[in-house]
Amino acid sequence: MMRETAPVCPVTENHIRIALVGQPNVGKSMLINAISNARLHVGNFSGVTVEKSEVFFDYNDFHFTIVDLPGTYAFTDYSIEERVTHDFLTNEDYDLIINVVDSTNLDKNLQLTAELMTMNKKMVLALNMSDEAEREGIEIDAPYLSQLLNIPAVKVSAAAHTGIEKLIETVIDTYNQPMREPKLVFSEAVEEEIGIIERYLDEHHFKAAISNRNIAINLLQNEKKTYRTLHDLPLWTELQPQLIEADKHIETHHDTDDIKEVFAEEYAAFIRGVIAGTVHYREQASEKKSLTERVDDLLIHPVLGIPIFLFLMWGLFQLTFEIGNIPMEWIDSFFGWFGDVVGATISNEDIRSLVVDGVIAGVGAVVLFTPNIIILFIGIALLESTGYMSRVAFLLDGIFHKFGLHGQSFIPLVTGFGCSIPAYMSARILKNDSDRLLTLFIIGFMSCGARLPVYVLFTGAFFAPGIAGNVLFAIYIAGAVIGLIAAKVLKMTAFRGEDEPFVMEMPKYRMPSLKLVWHTVLTKTVMYLKKAGTFIAGASMLVWFLSNYPHSDSVALEYAPKIEAAAEQTEMEKLSAEAAAKQLEQSYLGRIGKTIEPLFEPIGLDWKLAVALQAGLAAKEVVVSTLGVLYSVSDEASETDSSLVGAIREHIPFASAVSFIVVIMLYLPCLAASVVFTREAGGIKYFFYLLLFTSATAYLLALIAYRLTLLITGASAVLPH
Amino acid sequence: MRLKRKMHTLTDCPRGCSATVVKLHAKGPLKQRLVSFGIMKGARVEVIGFAPIKSTVEIKIGRMRLALRKEEAQMIEIDHDA
Ligand SMILES: Nc1nc2c(ncn2[C@@H]2O[C@H](COP(=O)(O)OP(=O)(O)O)[C@@H](O)[C@H]2O)c(=O)[nH]1
Numbered sequence: 083m084m085r086e087t088a089p090v091c092p093v094t095e096n097h098i099r100i101a102l103v104g105q106p107n108v109g110k111s112m113l114i115n116a117i118s119n120a121r122l123h124v125g126n127f128s129g130v131t132v133e134k135s136e137v138f139f140d141y142n143d144f145h146f147t148i149v150d151l152p153g154t155y156a157f158t159d160y161s162i163e164e165r166v167t168h169d170f171l172t173n174e175d176y177d178l179i180i181n182v183v184d185s186t187n188l189d190k191n192l193q194l195t196a197e198l199m200t201m202n203k204k205m206v207l208a209l210n211m212s213d214e215a216e217r218e219g220i221e222i223d224a225p226y227l228s229q230l231l232n233i234p235a236v237k238v239s240a241a242a243h244t245g246i247e248k249l250i251e252t253v254i255d256t257y258n259q260p261m262r263e264p265k266l267v268f269s270e271a272v273e274e275e276i277g278i279i280e281r282y283l284d285e286h287h288f289k290a291a292i293s294n295r296n297i298a299i300n301l302l303q304n305e306k307k308t309y310r311t312l313h314d315l316p317l318w319t320e321l322q323p324q325l326i327e328a329d330k331h332i333e334t335h336h337d338t339d340d341i342k343e344v345f346a347e348e349y350a351a352f353i354r355g356v357i358a359g360t361v362h363y364r365e366q367a368s369e370k371k372s373l374t375e376r377v378d379d380l381l382i383h384p385v386l387g388i389p390i391f392l393f394l395m396w397g398l399f400q401l402t403f404e405i406g407n408i409p410m411e412w413i414d415s416f417f418g419w420f421g422d423v424v425g426a427t428i429s430n431e432d433i434r435s436l437v438v439d440g441v442i443a444g445v446g447a448v449v450l451f452t453p454n455i456i457i458l459f460i461g462i463a464l465l466e467s468t469g470y471m472s473r474v475a476f477l478l479d480g481i482f483h484k485f486g487l488h489g490q491s492f493i494p495l496v497t498g499f500g501c502s503i504p505a506y507m508s509a510r511i512l513k514n515d516s517d518r519l520l521t522l523f524i525i526g527f528m529s530c531g532a533r534l535p536v537y538v539l540f541t542g543a544f545f546a547p548g549i550a551g552n553v554l555f556a557i558y559i560a561g562a563v564i565g566l567i568a569a570k571v572l573k574m575t576a577f578r579g580e581d582e583p584f585v586m587e588m589p590k591y592r593m594p595s596l597k598l599v600w601h602t603v604l605t606k607t608v609m610y611l612k613k614a615g616t617f618i619a620g621a622s623m624l625v626w627f628l629s630n631y632p633h634s635d636s637v638a639l640e641y642a643p644k645i646e647a648a649a650e651q652t653e654m655e656k657l658s659a660e661a662a663a664k665q666l667e668q669s670y671l672g673r674i675g676k677t678i679e680p681l682f683e684p685i686g687l688d689w690k691l692a693v694a695l696q697a698g699l700a701a702k703e704v705v706v707s708t709l710g711v712l713y714s715v716s717d718e719a720s721e722t723d724s725s726l727v728g729a730i731r732e733h734i735p736f737a738s739a740v741s742f743i744v745v746i747m748l749y750l751p752c753l754a755a756s757v758v759f760t761r762e763a764g765g766i767k768y769f770f771y772l773l774l775f776t777s778a779t780a781y782l783l784a785l786i787a788y789r790l791t792l793l794i795t796g797a798s799a800v801l802p803h
Numbered sequence: 804m805r806l807k808r809k810m811h812t813l814t815d816c817p818r819g820c821s822a823t824v825v826k827l828h829a830k831g832p833l834k835q836r837l838v839s840f841g842i843m844k845g846a847r848v849e850v851i852g853f854a855p856i857k858s859t860v861e862i863k864i865g866r867m868r869l870a871l872r873k874e875e876a877q878m879i880e881i882d883h884d885a
Contacts, residue, residue, distance in 0.1 A: 156839030160832045189865045190841050337844075343827070346838040347845070374868075375851075384855050476870040480858025483872070489859070513832075583833050584872035585840060588861060 096144045098257050101171060104182035105194055106153030107589045109210045112240035112598075113182055114150055117250065141250050149176065156346075157197040161513040171201060172307055178204040178257055180249075185215035185222055185237070186590075189350075189357055196349035199231070199264035200299050202292040204256050207235040208249055213242040218372075219364030227360040232265040241595065263293055267355070268348050271335040275302060275328040282324065286317050301325055302332070303345045374591045381470070387477045398461040399555040402534070406454035407547075413453075414725065417446030436626055444622025444707035447726065448614040451535035451706070456607050458531050462500045463602045467594035471496065472586060479584050485566045486573025488512055489584050491521040495565070498528030499558065500606070502755035505530075506762045514582035520572055522763050526751040526776060527565030529558055531610070532702035536746050539706055540739050543731040561747045568779060576771075613701065621704045625697060625711045628671035637664045666712070685745070685784040686738040686792075688801040695745060701752045734802040736795060741788035748780035811883065813848070813860065813876040821849040822881035829878040840869055842879060 104110045118139040137148045151170055152163035159168040171179075181198055183191035188209075198205060209215075209222060228235040234252050238245035268276065279298035288294060290311075300308035302325070312318055329341055336344045381390060421438040428434040465471050471493055479489025490511055498505035505525045512518040529537070537557050541550040641661035648654040666672050674696075675689025682692040690712050698705040706726075713729040730739070750756060750773055760769040792799055816822055824846045827834055841864050842848070849863040860876050862869050871879075 156835065158835055158839065160835060187866045190867050193839070193841065340834065342835060343838055343843065347843050350841065350843060350846070378852075378861075382852065382854065382861065384853055388855060472870075476859055476861060477854055479870070479872060480854050480856050483858065489870075489872075581874075583836070583875045584859065584870065585833075585836055585875055586870045587840070588868040588870055 098144055098146050098178065098253065099176040100146060100148045100253065101174075101176045101179050102148050102150045102182060103167065103171065103179055103194070103198060104153060104210075105155050105184070105191055106587065108153070108182045108184040108191065109240045110150055110153065110182050112595075113208065113210060113238065114148060115598075116240045116243055116246050117148070118146075142254075144254060146250075148180075149174075154194070156194060162510050171198075171203075176203075178206065178253060180206050180208055180253065182208045182210050185209045185211050186218055186220055188222070188361060189353055192353040192356065193346070193349055195231075195233075196266060196353060199233070199266055200296060200303075200305070202261075202263075202296060204261055205233050205264065206249070206253050206256055207231070207233050209235055209237045210240055212237040212245065213239040221362040221364060223360045223362075227356065230265065230356050230359065232262050263296065266299070266349075267352055268299075269335075269351065272302070272332055272344075272348055275332055279321075279324065279328060282321065288317065302328060302341070304329075304341055377591050378473070378588075382473050382477055387473075391474055391477060395558075396555050398458070399558060400551040401461070402454050402457045402551075402554070404551055406451075406457050406538070407542075409453045410450055413450050414446070417442060417449070421446070432630075435630065436623065440623050440626025440711060441619050443710045444625070444704075445614050445619050447707045447710035448535065448618050448703045449611065451538060451703075452607065452611065454534050454538055455531045455610055456603060458534065459500055459603045459606050460599065462496065463599045464594055465496065467592070467599060469589040469591045472588050475586060476588065482566075483581070483584070485570045486520065486577070487566070487569050488514070488517045488521070488582050490586060491517065494521055494525055495528050495562070498525040498530060500531050502526060502528075502530045502751045503758045506755065506758045509762060512582065514580070516577045516579040517582045519763060519768070520569055520577045522759060522768075523572060523772060523775065524565040524569050526755070526759075526772070527561050527568060527748060529561045529747055530702065530751065530755075532752065533705075533746055535703060535706045537743065539709070539727060539730065540743055543727045543734075544736055544739060557743065557747065564748065564779070564783065568775075572775075610703075614703065617701060618703050618707055621697065621700055622707045622711060625671065625704075625708050628674070629666055629669045629711060631670060632668075634665060634668050637661060637668070671712075683801065684788075685781065686735070686741045686788045686799060686801065687745075688738075688803075691734070691738065691742050691802060695742075695749070698746065699750060699753065701754070702746070705746065735797060735800055737788055737791040737797055737799070738802050740791045741784045744784040744787045745780045748776060748783060750776045811881050813850070813862070813871070813879040813881055814873055816850040816881065816883070818850055818852055821847060821884045823847055823884060824879060825882050826880040827878060828880060829875070833875065833878070837875070837879070841865055841867065842869075847884075848879075848881070 102110055102114065114137050118137045135150050137150065139146050139148075149170065151167040154164045154167045156164075157168060157171075159165045170176075179198060179201070181195050183195065195207065207228070209224060209227075212222075215222065222237065224235045224237050234256055236245055236249045236252050238249050240246075267273075276295060276298045279301060280294045283294040283297060288297075290297060297308060297312075301312065301321075312321065332344055333339055333341060336347060338344060381387060383390075421442045424442065425434050425438040428437060465474075474496070475489040475492045478492050482489050482491060491509075493511060494505045494509040497508050502525055505528070506522060509518050509521045509525070512521060537554055538550075541553045541557075545553050638661070641657060641664075645654055645657045645661070648657055667676070671693055672689065675693040678692050678696075679689040682688070682695075687695070690709075694705045694708045694712065697708040709730070710726055713726055713733070734742075751759070756769060756772070759772060760766055763769070763772075788799075791797075811822075813822070824842060824844055826844060827837055827842065829837055837843070846864055851861045851863050851868065853860050854870075857873065859870055859872050862871065862876075
């Protein structure tokens with residue numbers, strides 16, 4: 083067919099709605115990427131897809147909608163993820179299921195497939211990771227498998243992009259053909275009961291869209307929807323006692339009182355049979371240690387495991403600081419130069435100041451830290467995509483459990499080092515509500531990427547470059563430790579409750595796909611820069627305005643003659659600095675700061691730092707840009723060191739800096755994160771709890787840190803100047 | 804009085820031992836969860852290793868590796884393989 087003659091709107095008729103279902107970590111996200119070239123986030127730990135997402139694309143004359151459902155091990159509705167998948171599959175409208183399975187682990191994956199086979203939906207089996215299966219010497223006879231199950235099965239590899247076209251064409255074929263009923267075979271005892279119910283339905287001329295055999299199976303395994311449908315029919319009164327009898331029969335046979343368990347065992351036996359006929363293992367996998375096993379011998383070593391993990395994290399922060407700092411000077415001087423160039427073109431003094439001191443200084447201060455952020459994001463993306471995250475959860479569960487947390491809390495917590503927002507969302511992998519809430523409350527203590535600039539600024543100001551990386555690491559560790567202690571306190575008070583079991587799959591180690599890491603990092607970095615360009619530029623302008631107005635003529639009048647009269651250059655500089663400081667003090671910002679200063683005085687913060695903290699409630703990046711604006715004002719005169727780092731070193735006593743860092747580490751996350759927190763926690767009241775909890779913790783610990791630092795350094799309590 | 808037979812659970816297995824699951828002593832959601840991971844009567848498991856202070860155990864079931872806390876492992880009754 084020629085392209086030009088294609089109908090204008092080929093969409094409506096041939097629209098195929100597909101539900102993509104599979105167990106966690108089988109490569110669903112990557113398969114969607116491969117099919118549609120969409121940019122979804124792909125990660126290698128159980129349960130990256132927590133919300134269902136839709137992808138649209140066209141192929142030949144067909145319009146596809148693929149709904150990527152959260153990975154689920156079984157067709158149950160116990161955790162949030164399982165519920166999303168379960169409810170979608172039972173209630174929503176779709177044409178076909180693509181069941182993605184991991185070819186290297188068929189026996190486990192087909193367990194879900196067997197459950198899906200009773201859903202009475204068209205289905206295509208995507209045997210993913212066929213590249214890996216081949217490497218591991220696993221040979222799958224796909225045509226025979228497809229014949230045994232009566233479901234089309236296609237070998238694909240999302241990573242190597244093989245079989246994708248065939249998969250799509252199989253989907254189209256399946257869509258066009260009438261429904262074929264999948265073949266499930268049970269043990270004799272169960273088959274007998276199925277037969278009885280089936281015959282009963284047949285005799286009563288019961289007809290539904292699905293076969294009576296399928297109905298019998300669903301009734302026996304207590305499938306809710308079938309149950310409800312038949313419940314209201316006249317034949318139910320006779321059928322029900324038969325069902326009860328049948329279930330009892332089966333349960334005795336299986337020596338259990340749990341019909342779900344019975345069917346799980348039945349499916350497992352059926353699958354064993356199918357696999358015996360269709361899968362051939364070329365070499366005995368158990369004889370030779372796999373790569374994963376060998377790596378695990380080291381990485382989850384009972385003694386070495388945790389030190390190795392800490393070392394890797396330490397290395398990450400070293401890199402963040404050492405490599406991240408190289409381009410910083412270039413960026414810094416670029417914005418300096420850019421400010422001068424732009425400033426020269428603007429004649430109006432006020433507007434020039436707004437643009438140069440407000441917007442360019444503010445945005446520049448934030449953009450400055452992009453290299454650090456990129457390195458941190460790369461590190462976290464690597465942790466995620468290699469499969470190491472699950473190992474750390476395994477190593478840390480023992481310790482975490484003691485603090486009232488769950489080993490899997492580690493995943494949102496580490497994500498929190500990147501950004502609190504995805505961290506709050508990924509807390510959904512925790513099945514238990516009180517575990518989840520507890521984790522949500524302490525995620526903020528894991529310093530997010532946006533706080534990194536503040537730390538880099540301050541450690542750079544007070545520590546030699548050689549040890550600044552270590553200090554940075556110590557700050558992060560301190561935040562994490564405080565988080566753990568806070569968790570314990572919360573667990574003993576607010577979140578008492580049953581402990582959630584820890585049962586977690588350890589995925590195979592995989593080489594991270596460079597393309598995917600790149601995508602993840604790129605998306606996050608672009609987001610960071612976008613924020614710098616919009617939100618932070620706006621906030622910088624606001625801060626600039628508040629710190630420049632109202633302009634006091636009396637101060638200007640008082641100092642102008644003095645400065646003019648000054649004989650020496652140094653005296654003149656000193657006077658203009660004084661004038662600038664006076665102006666700032668009586669500005670709107672100065673007045674706000676002065677009002678709240680008494681509150682911050684005990685922890686060694688003056689009004690400028692207090693204002694910076696308030697600004698940080700909007701976004702943590704704004705702290706740096708605010709400091710940039712505040713200090714560029716009073717800095718104009720003292721040209722000894724033009725950079726912000728110098729200004730901070732000069733104006734802020736060490737003890738105050740420590741106290742400031744402690745507050746930054748612990749107080750409320752940014753506005754956007756707070757909104758997500760409130761949504762995930764499930765109510766505005768939790769936001770107020772969080773506000774109270776983090777403010778109190780931050781204030782108290784800042785007070786302690788301030789006093790301790792004074793004591794140790796022997797300094798006296800002076801406020802910044 | 805009934806004679807008490809010592810029950811073996813997964814926690815009795817040292818590193819490297821393999822066993823067959825005899826019974827699950829878990830209930831409700833936990834049981835479903837274990838079952839959905841393939842831990843059910845007749846399943847073969849192998850103990851791969853322990854986390855520090857033996858708080859968590861890693862097992863292999865089929866071709867999958869699974870981490871379990873000690874408390875959960877104690878609910879899995881096993882028979883040592885010869
Ligand atoms: N070798 C190989 N690896 C794959 C394939 N598909 C996915 N992966 C990897 O498997 C891991 C899990 O993939 P992901 O798409 O996040 O799984 P999901 O949890 O099902 O969405 C990632 O590390 C992928 O790189 C494949 O076909 N072959």
